[in-house]
Amino acid sequence: MSLLRKVKNAFLLRFPMEKNKTKRIISFWEKGGPDFGYFKAADQKGWVDTFWKKDSVFYSLFQQLNLESVLEIACGAGRHSLQVASRIQKLYLLDSSAGALEIAREKFNGYPQVTYLHNPEGLGIPREMLPDGSVSTVFSYDAMVHFEKECVDAYIKDSFRVLKPGGLALLHHSNYDKNPEGIFSSNPGWRNYMSWELFTQMAKASGFRIIESKTISYTSENSDRITLLQK
Numbered sequence: 001m002s003l004l005r006k007v008k009n010a011f012l013l014r015f016p017m018e019k020n021k022t023k024r025i026i027s028f029w030e031k032g033g034p035d036f037g038y039f040k041a042a043d044q045k046g047w048v049d050t051f052w053k054k055d056s057v058f059y060s061l062f063q064q065l066n067l068e069s070v071l072e073i074a075c076g077a078g079r080h081s082l083q084v085a086s087r088i089q090k091l092y093l094l095d096s097s098a099g100a101l102e103i104a105r106e107k108f109n110g111y112p113q114v115t116y117l118h119n120p121e122g123l124g125i126p127r128e129m130l131p132d133g134s135v136s137t138v139f140s141y142d143a144m145v146h147f148e149k150e151c152v153d154a155y156i157k158d159s160f161r162v163l164k165p166g167g168l169a170l171l172h173h174s175n176y177d178k179n180p181e182g183i184f185s186s187n188p189g190w191r192n193y194m195s196w197e198l199f200t201q202m203a204k205a206s207g208f209r210i211i212e213s214k215t216i217s218y219t220s221e222n223s224d225r226i227t228l229l230q231k
Contacts, residue, residue, distance in 0.1 A: 021148045025184065025192075026122045029076065031099025039077040039100055042142070051141050052083045057214050058141060058172070061228055064211075065168055066136040071125070073155055073171075074143030078104035085111050092130065096122035124154035130162045138162065138169040145174040145191050145224055146184055152194060153202045160206045160231055169208070169229040173199060175215060176223055189219025196225065203229055 028035045041047070051058040067088045072081045075093040077100050085091060085108065093108075094117040095101050101116050108114045117129045138159040144152060152173060159169045176191035184192040196213070203210060208229040216224040 021183075022122055022151050025146055025148065025151075026096045026120070028185075029097045029100060031097065031102070033097075036097075036099060039079075039103060043077065043079050048079055048083070051080060057216065058226060061170055061212065061214075061226060062139070064228065065139065065170060068137075069135040070137045070139065071130065071135045071159075071162060073125075073138060073140035073159070074147075075104060076100045076143065078107050080139075080141045081114075082107055085114070089113060090135075091115070092117055092135065094119060094125065094129070096120055123151055125158035125162055127161075132161050133164045135162050136164055136167050138167070139171070141172045144171055145189070145218075147174075147192055148184075149192070149194060149198060152199070156202050156208070156229075157206045159229075160208055163231040165231060167231045168211070169231075170226070171229065172224060172226050174223070175225045176220075189223055191219060191223050199225070199227065203227070207231065 027033050029038065030036065050056065053059060067084065069090040070088050071092040071094060073094055075081060075095050076097070078093055081091055081093060091114045093101065093104055093114060096119055098118050101118055105116060119126055119129065144155065163169065174191040174194040175196060176187055176193060177195040178193070179187055180193040182193070184190050200210065208231060211228040211230050213225055213227040215222050216226060218224040
């Protein structure tokens with residue numbers, strides 16, 4: 001077997017080729033999936049500090065949020081909410097990975113204010129899980145950067161739905177506007193296709209007002225944005 005064929009076969013073993021793009025992405029972080037070990041690596045202090053050190057743009061914008069009732073979208077194993085859980089009165093952790101939520105349950109043992117929401121479809125926030133106007137804040141860090149644009153749109157719409165009037169959504173999303181029909185794992189930092197113009201259109205169409213947005217050179221120049229929206 002040629003070296004090229006061996007490399008190609010290894011690639012196919014590691015990267016699922018599910019036709020549905022959203023399902024393909026979900027499969028990466030399923031228990032036993034090709035990149036489930038990501039959660040352990042992402043818990044390392046250096047990675048977490050990128051978001052939670054006091055001089056971080058993520059931390060600065062987070063200070064504007066009302067922590068009465070908070071939903072974290074795509075929480076994974078809960079590394080971000082864990083940084084502020086003691087300040088949150090009611091916390092909802094939403095993820096498509098049952099395995100990741102198992103890890104989160106271990107981390108949040110002793111936090112009675114936490115509710116775990118498993119949505120294996122990974123597309124929006126089911127109404128039966130969270131009713132309209134039920135939270136003061138929605139946030140998502142280091143996850144939405146990988147989502148397909150249809151998935152981002154679904155989460156924006158449902159974030160508007162579950163927020164109370166005046167509530168805020170702080171979303172860390174891709175700003176990578178190349179390779180629109182390609183596979184996210186082929187892009188730098190696994191950033192999926194998203195442009196600022198498209199994100200703005202989605203947010204405004206859902207009813208949001210854009211409070212602030214900052215460009216971040218995370219995995220490549222201007223690869224990401226962090227955007228604060230208000231209902």
